[in-house]
Every structure is written in C-alpha cells, then in structure tokens.
Amino acid sequence: MPVNTKAIKRRIKSVSSTKKITRAMEMISAVKMRKAIEAAINTRTYATLAWDLLVKLAKVKKDNLVLLEVRPVKKLLVILITSNRGLCGSFNANIIKKTAAQLADPKNISRQRVENGHLEPANIVEVDVVGVGKKGADFAKKMGYNLIASFSDFSDTLKLNDVLPICKMVIDEYSKKNYDKVVVAYTDFKSTVNQVAKLRQVLPISELDLEKMITDLGTEIAEKNKITELELDNYIFEPTQDDVLEIILPRLVETQIYQATLESAASEHSARMIAMRNASDAASDMIKELTLTFNKARQAGITQEIAEIAGGAAALE
Amino acid sequence: MNTLKFKIATPEKVVYENEIFQVSIPTTTGEITILPNHSPLVSILQAGELRFKDNEGEHLMAVSGGFLEIRANNELIILADNAERAEHIDIDRAEEARNRAEEQMKAVKTGEDIDYAKLQAIIEREVNRMRVGKKYKNIKINS
Numbered sequence: 528m529p530v531n532t533k534a535i536k537r538r539i540k541s542v543s544s545t546k547k548i549t550r551a552m553e554m555i556s557a558v559k560m561r562k563a564i565e566a567a568i569n570t571r572t573y574a575t576l577a578w579d580l581l582v583k584l585a586k587v588k589k590d591n592l593v594l595l596e597v598r599p600v601k602k603l604l605v606i607l608i609t610s611n612r613g614l615c616g617s618f619n620a621n622i623i624k625k626t627a628a629q630l631a632d633p634k635n636i637s638r639q640r641v642e643n644g645h646l647e648p649a650n651i652v653e654v655d656v657v658g659v660g661k662k663g664a665d666f667a668k669k670m671g672y673n674l675i676a677s678f679s680d681f682s683d684t685l686k687l688n689d690v691l692p693i694c695k696m697v698i699d700e701y702s703k704k705n706y707d708k709v710v711v712a713y714t715d716f717k718s719t720v721n722q723v724a725k726l727r728q729v730l731p732i733s734e735l736d737l738e739k740m741i742t743d744l745g746t747e748i749a750e751k752n753k754i755t756e757l758e759l760d761n762y763i764f765e766p767t768q769d770d771v772l773e774i775i776l777p778r779l780v781e782t783q784i785y786q787a788t789l790e791s792a793a794s795e796h797s798a799r800m801i802a803m804r805n806a807s808d809a810a811s812d813m814i815k816e817l818t819l820t821f822n823k824a825r826q827a828g829i830t831q832e833i834a835e836i837a838g839g840a841a842a843l844e
Numbered sequence: 845m846n847t848l849k850f851k852i853a854t855p856e857k858v859v860y861e862n863e864i865f866q867v868s869i870p871t872t873t874g875e876i877t878i879l880p881n882h883s884p885l886v887s888i889l890q891a892g893e894l895r896f897k898d899n900e901g902e903h904l905m906a907v908s909g910g911f912l913e914i915r916a917n918n919e920l921i922i923l924a925d926n927a928e929r930a931e932h933i934d935i936d937r938a939e940e941a942r943n944r945a946e947e948q949m950k951a952v953k954t955g956e957d958i959d960y961a962k963l964q965a966i967i968e969r970e971v972n973r974m975r976v977g978k979k980y981k982n983i984k985i986n987s
Contacts, residue, residue, distance in 0.1 A: 569857040576853060576921055580886065580913050687855045687925075761916070765873050765887040774888050774911055778923070782855055 532828065535821040539814055546810035552614070553803035560796035562684060564716065567789040574782045581732075581779060583762075584772055593702045594776040597731050600637035602653045604675075604697065604706040605630070606729070606784065608713040608791040609663035611679050616802035618714065618722070618795050619662040625724035626712045627670065630654055639708065639731065655706070657693065659788065685792055687785050694781040701730045713787035714794035720801065722794040729783055732776060846880035850896065852905070852922040859927045860905070867896035867920065869912060878920060885914040889924055891968045893976045904930035904983075906976035908969040926969060930980035933973050942970035 607626055609619050629636050633652040655673045658664030664677040676696060681689050700706055709730040715723045727739070764771055847863040868877045870892030891908035910924035945966040 566856065570855055572851075572858050573853045573855045573923055576851075576913075577923055580911070580921075580923075584886075762884045762886060765871065765885065768886075770872075771886050771888060771911060778910075778925075785855055 532821060532824045535817055535824060539817045539821065542810050542813050542817065546807050546814070549803045549806040549810065553800050553807060556796045556800035556803060560719070560793055560800060563789055563793035563796055566685065567716070567786060567793055570782065570786050570789060574779075574786060577775060577779055577782060581775055584768065584775070594698070594780065595731055597639050598704070598707040600639065600652060600707040602655065602706045602708075603636060604655050604657065604700065604709045605672075605726075606657045606659060606693065606697065606709065606711040606787075607663035607667065608711065608788055609658070609660035609666070610791075610795040611661045611681075613662070614802060615795055615799035616805075618798035621722075622712055622714050622724040622791075623663070623666045626666075626726065629712075629726050630672075636710070636726075637708070639728075657697070659693065659791075681788075685785075685788055687781065690785050690788050691781065694777070694784050697730065697784070698777055698780055706730075711784060711787045713791045716790045716793040716797065719797045722798060727783070727787070729780055732779060847918075848878065848880045848882075849917075849919040850922075851920070852894075852907075852924060852927050854910075854924050854927050859924075859929070862898055864896045864898040867894065869894050869922070870907070871912070878914065880918055882914050882918075882920075884916050885912075887912055889922065891965075891972045893930075893972070893979070894922075894927075904976055904980050906930065906933060906973045908972060909965070928973065930976050933977035933980070935974055935977040935981075938970045938973040938977060942967055942974070945970065 605626065607622070609622055613619070637652045655675050656663070656667035658667055658674055658677040659679070659681075661677075661679045664674055664679065667674040676693075678693055697709055701709055708728065710726050711729050712724070712726045715725045717723060847865060848867070850864045850867060851861045852859045866877060866879050868875055869887075870890045872888045872890050875892070876887070889907055889910040889912060892906075894905040894907045896903055896905070906926075906928050907922070907924045908926045910922065910927075912920065912922045914920050945963050949963050949967070
C-alpha cells in the first residue's frame with residue numbers, strides 16, 4: 528500500500544479540530560465587535576454635544592488656556608493603539624506601518640492642525656510613544672522610540688474609566704509643556720471588511736481633527752451652530768466662563784481618546800473575525816482535499832488486495 | 845403646558861431623552877431648578893441627585909461631575925461623567941465600591957502611591973449613588 532491511510536486520517540482529525548477553534552474564535556470576535564461598535568456609537572452623542580458647546584464658547588472668547596495653546600512642535604507624543612493579542616490579520620501591521628511612515632516625515636507630523644496655525648514646521652522632531660496594547664509597545668521598543676508608558680490590561684468591554692489614566696497622563700504632560708503636540712494613532716472602523724489606520728491630533732485641541740473624527744463615525748455634526756453673537760451674549764455662565772472651559776476641555780480630550788480606543792477595539796475584533804473566517808474556510812478546503820486523498824488511498828489499497836487474492840487464486844489453478 | 849426638551853448623556857451612552865416639565869440639578873454653585881423657557885445657561889455639575897418631572901411623574905437620578913447647557917430653543921442638555929436612574933442603582937454594589945475606595949484611601953495614608961483626589965471623587969460618587977438609591981426605595985415603599 529503506497530499511501531499511508533492512517534497518517535492521512537490523523538491529519539484530517541487535527542485540521543478539523545483547528546477548524547473548530549478558528550470557528551469559535553470567529554464567533555467570539557463577532558460578538559465583541561458588535562459590542563465595541565455599539566459603544567462607539569453611544570459615545571457619539573456625547574462627543575457631538577460637547578463639541579457644539581466648545582465651538583460656542585470659542586466664539587465668545589479665545590482664552591489662553593493651556594490645552595488650546597499652539598506651540599511650535601519640538602517634542603511629539605504618539606498614543607499608539609494596537610491590540611494585545613495577535614491572530615487578527617494585518618490589523619497591527621497596518622497601524623504600525625502607517626505610524627512609522629508618518630513619523631518618518633517630520634515636516635508633516637509637526638504641523639499643527641489648527642486654524643490660523645502659521646508656525647513653521649520643524650525639521651527634527653523628538654518622538655515619544657505611549658503604547659496602548661502590547662503590540663504597539665513592542666514596536667516602539669524595536670524602533671528605538673522612547674516608550675514612556677504602556678497600557679495593556681483592558682477588559683473586553685472598554686469603559687471610559689479604563690482610558691482615564693491615559694488621558695490624565697497626556698493632559699498633565701502637555702500642560703507641563705513636556706510635549707508640544709499629542710497625536711493618537713488608531714484604526715478607524717468603517718465596516719467589517721474595511722478599516723483604516725489613522726493619525727489624529729489630540730492636543731492642542733484641533734477643531735479640524737476633532738470634527739473629522741466625529742464625522743468619521745458616519746454622522747453629520749448637528750447642523751452648524753448658526754447662532755449669532757447677539758444670542759451668545761445672552762448666555763449665562765456659572766460660575767465663570769473660564770471655569771466652564773476648564774471642565775469641558777479635558778472632557779473633550781478624554782472623549783476623543785476613548786472614541787479612538789473604541790474604534791480600534793471594533794476594528795481589531797472585526798479584523799480577527801475575518802482572519803478567523805478565512806482560516807476556517809482554508810481548513811474546510813484542506814479537509815475536503817485530504818478526504819479525497821484518503822478515499823483514493825483506501826480504494827487503491829482494496830484494489831491491490833483483490834488483485835493479490837485474484838493473483839493467488841490464479842496461481843493455484 | 846410648556847415642556848423642556850431634556851437630554852442627559854454620558855460618554856458611554858444617552859441615559860435619558862424626553863420632554864419634561866421641570867428639573868432640579870446639583871451644580872457647583874448650588875442646586876438650581878429649571879423650568880421651560882429658561883434663558884441660555886452653561887454651568888458645571890456636581891455629584892448629587894437630579895430630579896425631574898415628566899408626564900409619568902417625578903424621577904430621581906444620581907449624577908456626578910460634568911456640565912449642562914440650556915439652549916435658546918428650550919433645550920436642556922446635560923453632559924455628565926456618570927448618570928444613573930435611581931431604579932437602576934444597585935445599592936449593595938455602590939457600598940462595596942465605596943468600601944474598596946476607602947480601603948485604598950487608608951493605603952494612601954500608609955504611603956502607597958495612589959491618586960488621592962481620584963479616590964475622593966469615587967467615594968463621593970458612590971456615597972451619592974447609595975443615597976439616591978435608598979431614597980428611591982423609601983419613596984417606593986411609602987407610595
């Protein structure tokens with residue numbers, strides 16, 4: 528018997544148990560993805576409303592608040608959002624590639640994305656990284672960027688409280704003028720088959736990028752505030768406008784970072800779901816092929832045995 | 845009867861959205877009650893209980909931190925860090941959370957590096973949740 532049927536049988540068994548695992552992972556990812564998308568959508572209302580209010584406040588008076596202060600960029604902080612675990616297709620590779628490409632171009636990355644920003648972009652930018660998820664932290668270490676913090680123990684259902692430490696650290700560092708610009712690198716969830724790696728400015732608060740991030744989620748910003756200056760004069764601020772701004776600005780940063788992590792989570796799970804579906808399909812094909820080979824081998828074995836018996840009988844006559 | 849378009853949202857979800865008759869809100873400058881046709885106002889929320897009346901009667905809600913905006917078109921928007929309907933509050937869990945925070949607070953005193961202000965905010969929040977939750981229970985038993 529030329530082909531070992533026993534070995535093929537063993538192979539089929541191992542492939543089908545792998546398939547069971549990938550199938551299960553696919554389903555788990557599908558559930559997690561749905562949850563993450565839901566959370567991202569739920570944040571949208573808050574983000575839009577907070578944004579509306581800020582636009583109004585900004586119209587009244589642009590104060591010299593630390594979080595709005597635009598400085599020439601010498602030091603840059605990147606919040607790199609990746610996954611903790613692999614087996615999610617090209618999810619991590621995409622975001623890391625995008626980030627690396629952007630960081631390689633200091634002229635572009637050091638541009639402050641705000642209106643009336645006439646600051647000359649710098650030629651050399653020092654880059655520090657905050658890693659969210661293990662893969663991003665590994666990348667920063669490998670590329671020799673200074674990894675100032677790494678956050679990796681998040682629960683599957685991400686709550687705002689989970690990302691608050693990141694926000695607090697970023698805001699603190701920016702207020703202390705240790706960094707002149709903070710960007711977040713995340714993966715924008717467009718659909719289950721389409722995710723786009725993106726970099727967005729977080730600090731100083733950029734009207735351009737914040738607006739983009741909200742519209743990215745598929746909604747229009749509540750029709751542009753068409754209030755006149757006169758109407759705004761009627762607004763009462765308690766206790767004072769500065770106090771209100773001081774409360775609202777960090778909230779915007781938090782919301783933006785929270786949203787980025789949610790988008791990334793949704794993207795990660797959908798990328799994993801697709802990867803696992805492909806793996807399951809590949810396993811199915813493999814099982815089909817192996818079964819065919821197995822049957823052929825079995826048949827060949829039987830034919831050979833019959834031939835032997837027939838041969839033996841013929842020899843006796 | 846005049847109504848106010850009321851919407852209360854947290855970063856995690858929209859907690860409540862409906863037309864209401866009046867609402868009392870805890871702010872850093874004291875509790876304020878808002879009736880329809882209020883002039884535009886922006887103010888900061890404090891941890892406390894929020895009461896509002898809609899056509900089903902009076903409702904209680906525990907809120908903590910955030911801000912509120914009254915728009916000229918009779919719209920009230922509250923953006924809270926946390927907001928919870930009184931009937932959804934789990935008093936036991938709130939108590940547990942407070943106890944945990946208090947224990948951590950003790951650890952701070954023995955020199956561990958934990959954010960003191962954050963713990964205080966947690967304790968304040970949980971105490972408030974417990975209070976609102978209990979109040980709601982009492983109202984329900986009496987009525």
